[in-house]
Amino acid sequence: MQSSFSPSDRASARASSHATSRARTERSPSASRPERPASPAKKTRSALPVQPHLRNSPQKNGRGGRVKQFIDPSRFIHEAKPVALEEYVPENRFEDFKVHKRIIANLLAKGYETPTPIQDQTIQYVLEGKDVVGIANTGTGKTAAFSVPLIHDLVTHMDRKMLVMAPTRELAQQIVEEMLSFSKGCNLKIALLIGGASMNLQLKALRAMPRIVVGTPGRIKDHIGQGSLDLSRFDRVVLDEVDRMLDMGFIRDITSILSKTNPRRQSLFFSATMEPEIEALIGKFSHDPVTVSTRVGTTADTVTQNVVWYSTPTEKIEKLHDILIDGSCTKVIIFDDTKRLVERLCKELDARGFKVDRIHGNKSQAQRSRAITRLKSGEITILVATDVAARGIDVSDVTHVINYSQPTTYDDYVHRIGRTGRAGKVGLALTFLQK
Numbered sequence: 001m002q003s004s005f006s007p008s009d010r011a012s013a014r015a016s017s018h019a020t021s022r023a024r025t026e027r028s029p030s031a032s033r034p035e036r037p038a039s040p041a042k043k044t045r046s047a048l049p050v051q052p053h054l055r056n057s058p059q060k061n062g063r064g065g066r067v068k069q070f071i072d073p074s075r076f077i078h079e080a081k082p083v084a085l086e087e088y089v090p091e092n093r094f095e096d097f098k099v100h101k102r103i104i105a106n107l108l109a110k111g112y113e114t115p116t117p118i119q120d121q122t123i124q125y126v127l128e129g130k131d132v133v134g135i136a137n138t139g140t141g142k143t144a145a146f147s148v149p150l151i152h153d154l155v156t157h158m159d160r161k162m163l164v165m166a167p168t169r170e171l172a173q174q175i176v177e178e179m180l181s182f183s184k185g186c187n188l189k190i191a192l193l194i195g196g197a198s199m200n201l202q203l204k205a206l207r208a209m210p211r212i213v214v215g216t217p218g219r220i221k222d223h224i225g226q227g228s229l230d231l232s233r234f235d236r237v238v239l240d241e242v243d244r245m246l247d248m249g250f251i252r253d254i255t256s257i258l259s260k261t262n263p264r265r266q267s268l269f270f271s272a273t274m275e276p277e278i279e280a281l282i283g284k285f286s287h288d289p290v291t292v293s294t295r296v297g298t299t300a301d302t303v304t305q306n307v308v309w310y311s312t313p314t315e316k317i318e319k320l321h322d323i324l325i326d327g328s329c330t331k332v333i334i335f336d337d338t339k340r341l342v343e344r345l346c347k348e349l350d351a352r353g354f355k356v357d358r359i360h361g362n363k364s365q366a367q368r369s370r371a372i373t374r375l376k377s378g379e380i381t382i383l384v385a386t387d388v389a390a391r392g393i394d395v396s397d398v399t400h401v402i403n404y405s406q407p408t409t410y411d412d413y414v415h416r417i418g419r420t421g422r423a424g425k426v427g428l429a430l431t432f433l434q435k
């Protein structure tokens with residue numbers, strides 16, 4: 001994985017931003033198929049003055065949802081900065097770490113040739129048994145940074161057990177998939193404990209005495225509460241994306257879960273940001289931790305951002321259509337407010353011939369995973385999602401994030417656009433606003 005920009009990244013960001021300023025071609029809402037518009041560009045307005053109707057009147061999000069914050073439109077406009085231009089030269093090769101050779105072979109077979117910065121700088125400390133605080137951007141290889149040394153630890157110490165907590169079902173699932181590939185042939189059982197999935201299957205997985213448990217705080221706590229999970233012998237603990245777990249209100253669950261793990265544990269904390277609440281949590285549950293920071297800029301820095309103004313619903317969908325038919329839109333996530341709106345938009349885009357699927361709270365975990373896999377594999381190019389369902393999606397090379405509805409808060413916005421512009425790539429985020 002390189003941390004520099006390629007010319008094609010820049011070209012694609014440029015091409016995409018031109019898509020926003022394309023003239024809208026006339027077509028009836030559901031009839032036409034995706035195609036290139038015949039005529040080019042009339043410019044969309046950008047950075048307009050504050051919209052008077054938004055200034056003092058916060059909007060309601062659908063029926064009784066969270067009140068929408070007023071966010072100045074200028075905050076949705078940004079030219080991506082080429083951060084981390086210089087290529088990172090790792091100090092170590094994977095083979096240099098004293099890690100079981102089966103794990104190294106699995107990494108190489110997966111195509112991981114050199115460690116990413118967070119892996120390069122974290123693995124040795126974890127192997128030494130130190131508590132680590134890793135501050136790194138999303139999508140920079142944190143999973144292997146903690147999994148490789150801790151799987152080695154479990155393979156070489158039969159009495160050890162590991163607990164990994166992540167903010168979302170999708171992220172937890174991805175961590176398990178990665179761990180399974182790193183630990184192939186090592187005979188380690190992993191249980192995945194997430195909401196929205198069969199409790200019976202999870203109980204069965206727990207009865208098999210897994211040495212690794214990965215899950216979201218809510219479901220882990222449920223299992224502890226009903227006596228199906230005893231954490232007292234879990235002495236390796238990882239908290240991934242701590243900042244987002246706290247954002248999502250998991251602080252009490254996390255505190256209660258950590259207090260039930262083995263007091264002589266090794267603890268690792270990964271976060272893209274470091275705030276007082278996170279520091280307090282780390283202070284309470286770690287012992288003399290080493291901090292490794294490989295963060296370059298904020299997530300939003302690596303994303304070119306712009307707004308798309310529209311007047312009517314018809315103009316809105318036509319502008320979206322024009323953006324989506326641009327050849328650079330190869331992996332797009334579109335956010336909308338509610339399950340119903342996500343369903344409606346997905347149907348509309350499907351009728352227009354786009355390859356599209358959707359995820360929202362009414363979809364089962366299996367359906368959500370299938371939709372994400374379809375986006376990853378390129379079977380579909382567009383995934384329409386609600387905020388909650390989309391948190392934690394790790395699909396590399398997302399070219400565009402489109403906010404078809406304005407996010408409720410600026411924090412939500414940053415989370416949404418963090419799905420693109422990952423790992424040194426430039427992404428593009430467009431936010432639809434009504435004139």
Ligand code: AMP
Nearest residue numbers: 001112114115116139140141142143144
């Ligand atoms: P993560 O931050 O762990 O979710 O990883 C982000 C993406 O980078 C995933 O798609 C990984 O498969 C990929 N990745 C992680 N480490 C490496 C590596 N050393 N070499 C190549 N790809 C990697």
